[in-house]
Amino acid sequence: MTTQQSSALASVRSGIQRFGGFLASMVMPNIGAFIAWGLITALFIPDGWWPNEHLAQLVDPMIGYLLPLLIGYTGGHLVHDKRGGVVGAIATVGVIVSADIPMFLGAMVIGPLTAYLLKRFDALVQPRIRPGFEMLVNNFSAGILGGIMAVVGLYAIGPVVTVVARWLGNGVQFLIDLSLLPLVSVLVEPAKVLFLNNAINHGVLSPLGVARVAEEGQAIEFLIETSPGPGLGILLACLCFGPRVSRATAPGAIVIHFLGGIHEIYFPYILAQPKLILAAIGGGMSGLATFLVLGAGLVATPSPGSIIALMAVTPRGEHLAVLAGVAVGTAVSFVLASLLLGFGRAERRARREEEAEQATENQESTS
Amino acid sequence: MSSIQGSDIRKVVVACDAGMGSSVLLTSQLSRSLSPHGVSVEHSPVDRIPEGADVVVCHAGLVDRARKRVPDTVVIGFQMFMGDPAFTRLEQAVRDGSTLAE
Numbered sequence: 001m002t003t004q005q006s007s008a009l010a011s012v013r014s015g016i017q018r019f020g021g022f023l024a025s026m027v028m029p030n031i032g033a034f035i036a037w038g039l040i041t042a043l044f045i046p047d048g049w050w051p052n053e054h055l056a057q058l059v060d061p062m063i064g065y066l067l068p069l070l071i072g073y074t075g076g077h078l079v080h081d082k083r084g085g086v087v088g089a090i091a092t093v094g095v096i097v098s099a100d101i102p103m104f105l106g107a108m109v110i111g112p113l114t115a116y117l118l119k120r121f122d123a124l125v126q127p128r129i130r131p132g133f134e135m136l137v138n139n140f141s142a143g144i145l146g147g148i149m150a151v152v153g154l155y156a157i158g159p160v161v162t163v164v165a166r167w168l169g170n171g172v173q174f175l176i177d178l179s180l181l182p183l184v185s186v187l188v189e190p191a192k193v194l195f196l197n198n199a200i201n202h203g204v205l206s207p208l209g210v211a212r213v214a215e216e217g218q219a220i221e222f223l224i225e226t227s228p229g230p231g232l233g234i235l236l237a238c239l240c241f242g243p244r245v246s247r248a249t250a251p252g253a254i255v256i257h258f259l260g261g262i263h264e265i266y267f268p269y270i271l272a273q274p275k276l277i278l279a280a281i282g283g284g285m286s287g288l289a290t291f292l293v294l295g296a297g298l299v300a301t302p303s304p305g306s307i308i309a310l311m312a313v314t315p316r317g318e319h320l321a322v323l324a325g326v327a328v329g330t331a332v333s334f335v336l337a338s339l340l341l342g343f344g345r346a347e348r349r350a351r352r353e354e355e356a357e358q359a360t361e362n363q364e365s366t367s
Numbered sequence: 368m369s370s371i372q373g374s375d376i377r378k379v380v381v382a383c384d385a386g387m388g389s390s391v392l393l394t395s396q397l398s399r400s401l402s403p404h405g406v407s408v409e410h411s412p413v414d415r416i417p418e419g420a421d422v423v424v425c426h427a428g429l430v431d432r433a434r435k436r437v438p439d440t441v442v443i444g445f446q447m448f449m450g451d452p453a454f455t456r457l458e459q460a461v462r463d464g465s466t467l468a469e
Contacts, residue, residue, distance in 0.1 A: 021384050126447045195428050198385050218387045249449040256392065256448075264389035264426070266449045271428070304388060329451055334444060 007129035013194060020199020026075040026108055026204035029214025033070055034206075037062040038300025038313045045217070049316050063214060068107040071356045075111030083122070084115025085140055090146030094153025099162045102214055104207035106153065106161040113157075116148040118142060135182050169208055172221060181220070181292055183283030188225055190277055193267045201225040206301040218315050219298030223288070223322070224306035229329025230283030231266040232258050234276055235338030236330070238269050241344035244351075246272070261306025275340050290328040370468035371421060371441045373460035380420040382433055386412030389448060393424065396405045397454065404461050409434065416440075422457065441469055 027034075033142055040062065042048055044055040069089050076088020088111030095106030121141055129137050175181045201224075209221030236255060239250035246269055253265045270276045291297075296318055302309035307326065314322045379401060383390035390410035398408035411417060413425055413432045420440055425433050427444035434442055445453035460467035 014435075017429070018432060021412070024385055025414075028387055048433060193427070195384050223371060245447075247448070249447060252449055259450065260392070262388045262392055264383065265392075265448045268426070272446065350462075 003362050015297040017199070020196050020203050022078070022112075023108060023203030024198035024201075025078060025306060026071050026111065027206065028103075028198065028303070030067065030070040031301070033062070033067055034198075034303070035313070037067065038298075038330075039126050040115065040312065041213070042299050042315055047217070049318065050122055063102050064098060064208065065083075067102045067210070069090055071104060072107035072111035073074045075108055076115035079115035080119040081111045083116060084139070087118050087142050087146040087149065089114065090114070090143075091149035091153050093160040094150035095161060098154045098158025101162065101165060101211050102207075103158065103161070105165050106158055106208055108203075108207075110149065110153045110157050113144065115274045117149070118145050121145065135359050145339070148364060152256040155288070165207070165211065166350055168204075169211055172208055176292065177284055179289075179292060180290040181224075182285040184224060185288060189230060192225065192238070192263065193270045193277060193280070195267065197263055199227060201305075209298075209301060211298075213299055218296075218299055218318070220288075220291055220297045222298040222301045222313070223291050223310075223325065224284075226310065227284070227287050227291075227326050227329055228261065228263065228305055228310070229287045230257050230280045230325040230333040231263055231332025232336075233268060233283050233330040234279055234337045235266050236334045237341055241338050241341040242269070255322065257335075259308060261302075261304025261309055263305055273341075276337050278350070279333045279337035279340055282336045283329040286332040287325045287329025291321070294321035294324060296320070296325055369439065369441050370466050371460075372464060373462070373467055374464035376385060376406055376421045376461055376467070377386050378466055379422045379424060379457070380416055381408065381410045382413040382416055382423055382425040382429065383410070384413060384429065386410055386415065390426075393448065397424070397457075400458050401461055406461055424453070424457065443467075443469065 014309040037059070040055070040058050043050055044052045045059060046056070072092025073089040077085035078299045079088075088224050090108045091114040092103070092107045095110050095184045099106065118141070125137065126134075127143065172181070175184065188200060192195075196289050205221045205224055209219035212219035212221060230256065235250050238246040239254065242250065250269075253269075256262050256265045270280060297315070298310065298313045300313040301317050310322060310326070311319060379397065381390040381393045381397065393409040394408050401408055409417070409420075413429045414436060416423055416433060416436050420437065421442050423433050423437060425442065425444060426448075427446055430444040431443055443453050443457060445451040457466045457467060459465065
């Protein structure tokens with residue numbers, strides 16, 4: 001590959017990273033709300049831990065209104081600060097009302113878009129406002145633009161996004177029906193390691209998962225990217241058979257990855273030895289196949305992807321299925337990674353050579 | 368290639384994709400060794416690195432994006448999240464006041 005090609009590739013990568021990062025950064029600051037909703041759902045719905053009709057009333061407004069509004073606000077805020085957040089939230093109401101599915105994707109589109117329009121308007125008009133009229137102009141420009149965009153969202157953006165979301169959801173459903181879902185690991189695992197993990201999970205999979213939870217009570221989409229199994233298998237293999245450098249850091253990395261849920265910590269081990277990506281893909285596929293066969297799913301996105309977070313958002317009675325999928329993913333990726341590392345053979349040879357060299361040096365110095 | 372004197376470093380920003388996960392982990396690690404020298408360590412998303420950072424630390428895979436955001440600031444890329452020589456270099460520069468280059 002020429003340098004020109006590789007730099008073009010790098011700029012494509014950082015472009016995708018940036019776009020995905022933007023999607024993720026609309027969702028990630030609001031994960032506390034997702035968790036609150038997930039826990040309330042798991043506890044109080046009719047087949048939850050403590051079924052309670054009164055408290056279960058909290059579920060629908062949270063998923064239908066609170067979460068999309070937070071996303072729309074955050075998306076607007078990213079583009080044009082607090083004013084952008086406010087108009088983003090106003091406009092989001094339009095897409096919420098237009099659809100009978102939770103409007104996450106719609107909020108991700110209309111929130112930033114409305115804030116951008118306001119930003120352009122402000123740049124044009126604010127320098128020309130007569131002194132003393134700033135507050136009047138600012139409040140009414142936000143109110144009028146937000147109101148218009150709420151109508152646009154209701155009639156135009158909402159219906160379009162609903163169709164797109166249906167297609168995406170049907171695509172995943174198609175893969176599930178044909179038992180082909182494990183194939184997505186071929187895309188997801190390498191993309192994760194290129195730091196697209198948040199973009200994939202929060203930008204794509206969790207909006208799809210939320211729609212499925214609203215219909216079926218749980219979603220396998222939440223498990224695709226977040227299962228800590230494949231990464232754990234790779235770290236364990238590095239601990240047993242990896243180069244000496246990684247052997248020293250692997251125990252700490254295992255704790256941070258598996259319990260802390262910060263998956264980024266294992267990416268460098270793969271980036272240093274790219275062949276290990278095959279182990280991650282294998283672990284991801286086998287884990288997903290297990291989830292699929294056992295009908296496992298989660299009620300909310302576990303973030304960070306720690307085993308503790310996974311267990312907390314697992315619906316009642318599904319814990320064994322989720323644990324089984326994580327365990328299978330771990331075992332398969334561990335075995336594959338160990339094979340790829342030659343069970344430490346290369347490493348042992350390197351050390352033997354080093355020792356031999358040292359021995360000869362010692363002999364030379366003593367003689 | 369920008370560089371900075373270790374004694375001029377007052378604020379280090381650790382950046383990751385979301386500014387919530389791995390960067391927070393590193394921030395708590397780095398501030399343990401750097402704060403005794405009067406250096407503050409913050410974390411942020413890589414596309415929203417705040418103004419006034421003297422040194423930006425991020426994973427090698429995100430360095431391009433960090434450079435685009437703060438072209439005039441020293442950006443240190445690392446490979447491993449633990450025990451990377453880049454952290455040692457930063458800590459040494461702060462401790463001795465020596466030059467830190469990218």
